[in-house]
Amino acid sequence: MRIRSTTAGLVLPVFFILGILIASALGFWETESSKIPKTIEEGDFAGLADPADIRGSYTLADVSKAFDIPVETLAKAFGFSDAEDPAAVKVKDFEEVYGVTGDLEIGTDSMRLFTALYKGLPIETDSTTAIPQPAWNILKKEGASDTETLDKYSDRIVSLEDFKDATVSSDQQTDTEDERVIKGKTLFSELLDWGVTKEQISGVLGVPMGPSGMSVRDYCSEKEIEFSAVKDALQELVDKAE
Amino acid sequence: MKKKKTIRKWVQLVLFLLIAAISVNHTLVESGKGVTFFSTASLHAVCPFGGVVTIYHLLGLGTFVKKIHPSSVVLMIVVFSSAILLGPLFCGWICPFGTFQEWIGKIGKKLFKKKYNRFIPYKYDRYLRFLRYVVLAWVLYMTAVTGKLIFQDYDPYFTLFQFWTGEIAISGFITLGLVILLSLFVERPFCKYACPYGAVLGIFNLFRIIPLRRNETICINCKACDRVCPMNLPVSTSRIVRDHQCISCYECTDTDGVCPVENTLAFQSSRYKEAVK
Ligand code: SF4
Ligand code: SF4
Numbered sequence: 001m002r003i004r005s006t007t008a009g010l011v012l013p014v015f016f017i018l019g020i021l022i023a024s025a026l027g028f029w030e031t032e033s034s035k036i037p038k039t040i041e042e043g044d045f046a047g048l049a050d051p052a053d054i055r056g057s058y059t060l061a062d063v064s065k066a067f068d069i070p071v072e073t074l075a076k077a078f079g080f081s082d083a084e085d086p087a088a089v090k091v092k093d094f095e096e097v098y099g100v101t102g103d104l105e106i107g108t109d110s111m112r113l114f115t116a117l118y119k120g121l122p123i124e125t126d127s128t129t130a131i132p133q134p135a136w137n138i139l140k141k142e143g144a145s146d147t148e149t150l151d152k153y154s155d156r157i158v159s160l161e162d163f164k165d166a167t168v169s170s171d172q173q174t175d176t177e178d179e180r181v182i183k184g185k186t187l188f189s190e191l192l193d194w195g196v197t198k199e200q201i202s203g204v205l206g207v208p209m210g211p212s213g214m215s216v217r218d219y220c221s222e223k224e225i226e227f228s229a230v231k232d233a234l235q236e237l238v239d240k241a242e
Numbered sequence: 243m244k245k246k247k248t249i250r251k252w253v254q255l256v257l258f259l260l261i262a263a264i265s266v267n268h269t270l271v272e273s274g275k276g277v278t279f280f281s282t283a284s285l286h287a288v289c290p291f292g293g294v295v296t297i298y299h300l301l302g303l304g305t306f307v308k309k310i311h312p313s314s315v316v317l318m319i320v321v322f323s324s325a326i327l328l329g330p331l332f333c334g335w336i337c338p339f340g341t342f343q344e345w346i347g348k349i350g351k352k353l354f355k356k357k358y359n360r361f362i363p364y365k366y367d368r369y370l371r372f373l374r375y376v377v378l379a380w381v382l383y384m385t386a387v388t389g390k391l392i393f394q395d396y397d398p399y400f401t402l403f404q405f406w407t408g409e410i411a412i413s414g415f416i417t418l419g420l421v422i423l424l425s426l427f428v429e430r431p432f433c434k435y436a437c438p439y440g441a442v443l444g445i446f447n448l449f450r451i452i453p454l455r456r457n458e459t460i461c462i463n464c465k466a467c468d469r470v471c472p473m474n475l476p477v478s479t480s481r482i483v484r485d486h487q488c489i490s491c492y493e494c495t496d497t498d499g500v501c502p503v504e505n506t507l508a509f510q511s512s513r514y515k516e517a518v519k
Binding site: 003011013019 | 249253316319320321323324327331332335336490492497498508509510511512
C-alpha cells in the first residue's frame with residue numbers, strides 16, 4: 001500500500017474527528033481541568049491528590065476518579081445508593097439533602113474528610129463537619145486510617161436517618177423557636193430582624209443579599225456559594241448583633 | 243521542483259491558526275468573553291507535553307498531574323494510532339511549533355542559501371539528535387518528583403501560545419528566543435534536539451507499518467532527497483528509512499516531493515518488486 005500526501009494529510013484530521021466523536025459519545029471528552037483536585041504540595045504525601053481541594057461541583061464520579069474510590073462506596077457512605085445515577089450526584093447536593101442540624105452538618109467538607117480518612121491522607125476540617133454513619137462503617141472496615149486517627153472523629157458520627165428527620169422536625173418547630181441560630185431554613189428577613197445589616201450579609205456572601213423571603217441556604221445554592229462556608233461568618237454577625 | 247508539495251503547508255497553516263485561536267479564546271473565556279465551543283479547551287489539552295506527561299500518568303507511574311485533561315489522553319491515542327501507521331505525522335503536519343520553526347527557517351534559507359541547515363556535519367549531528375531523549379528522560383523524572391507540569395517553565399511551545407498571559411516564566415522566553423535564533427541556521431532545531439514528544443513519536447519510525455522506501459534499482463542517485471530533508475537524513479543511501487528523526491513530511495518523495503523518478507521513493511507498506519535493470 002502506497003500512501004500519498006493527500007491521504008496522509010487526511011489521516012490525522014480524520015483520526016482526530018473520529019477520536020473526539022467517540023470520546024464525546026463515551027463522555028470522555030473533557031477539556032476542563034477543574035475536576036481534578038490539586039496535589040498536596042509538601043510532606044510525606046506530596047504529589048498525591050489533595051482531598052481539601054474537592055469542590056462542590058465535583059460529581060461522585062469525579063471524586064472516584066481522582067481518588068480511586070469506587071462510586072458505589074461513595075454513594076453508600078453518603079446515602080445515595082438509591083439515587084437514579086449515583087455517579088452524577090454532585091458533592092454540593094449533600095448540603096441540600098442533609099444540610100445543617102444543631103452543631104453538625106453534612107456537606108462538601110464531609111466528603112473531604114471522608115476521602116482523606118479513607119485514603120489515609122492529612123486533612124483539616126471544622127469541628128462541625130459530620131461523618132454519616134454508613135461512611136463511618138466503611139472507614140472502619142476498609143479505610144486506610146488507623147483506629148487511633150478515626151477515633152478522633154468519633155463525635156462527628158451522625159445517622160443519616162436522624163439527620164433527615166431532624167431537619168424535618170426542626171422545620172416544624174420554627175414558630176415556637178426563638179433561638180438565634182442560623183439553619184438551613186433561616187430566611188434573610190430573620191437575619192435582618194436579628195440586627196444584621198444588608199451590607200454585612202452582602203459582605204459575607206460576596207454577592208448582593210437575596211430576597212428577604214428566601215432562605216439563606218436556597219439562595220446560596222442558587223448562587224453556587226457553599227452554605228457551610230458562609231454560615232459561620234453569618235452566625236458571628238448574628239451573635240455580635242445580639 | 244514539481245508536484246503538489248503544498249497540501250502539507252496548508253494543513254500546517256490551518257492547524258497553526260486553529261491552535262492560536264484556541265489559545266486566545268481560552269484567555270478570553272477566562273475573562274468572560276470568547277466562544278463557548280472551545281471555551282474550556284485549554285492549551286494543555288492540545289499540547290505535546292501534555293501528551294508526554296499523560297503517557298507517564300497512564301503507565302500508572304504517578305498520581306494526578308495538575309492540568310492534564312482527559313482530552314489529552316484522547317488526543318494522545320489519536321496521535322499514537324497515526325504514528326503506528328505513518329510515524330511522526332504529528333510533527334510534520336500538525337505540531338504548530340514545528341510549523342513555526344519552518345517559517346522562521348524560511349528567513350534562514352534566504353540568508354544562508356545552500357549553507358542553511360548544513361552547519362553541523364551530519365556524522366556528529368546524528369549523535370546530537372539523541373539529546374531529545376535526554377530531555378524526555380528529564381521531563382519524566384521531574385514530573386515524577388514534583389507531580390507538576392514542570393516542563394512548562396521551559397516550554398517554548400507553551401510560551402509562544404501564551405506569552406500574553408503573564409503565566410510564563412522567564413526561562414520560557416529564553417528558550418523561545420533561543421529556538422527562534424537557532425531556526426535561522428538549522429531547520430527545526432527544537433524538534434531535532436529537544437522535543438520530548440518528538441522523541442516519543444520518533445520511536446514509531448522503527449516499526450511503523452508504512453515506512454519510507456527507496457527503490458534502489460531505478461534510483462538515479464541525484465541526492466535531491468538528501469538535500470531537501472529538513473532532518474538531514476541520508477535518504478539516498480538507505481533502502482528503507484527507519485531513522486527516529488524522520489517526520490513524514492513527504493518533501494523527499496516521488497509522489498509529492500522532489501524525487502524526479504517515478505515509483506522510486508514513497509511511503510509504502512510493501513517492498514518494491516525487483517525490477518529489471
Ligand atoms: S531523489 Fe529519488 S532518485 Fe534522487 S537520489 Fe533520492 S531517491 Fe534517488
Ligand atoms: S526522510 Fe523524507 S519524509 Fe522523512 S523527514 Fe526527511 S524529507 Fe521528510
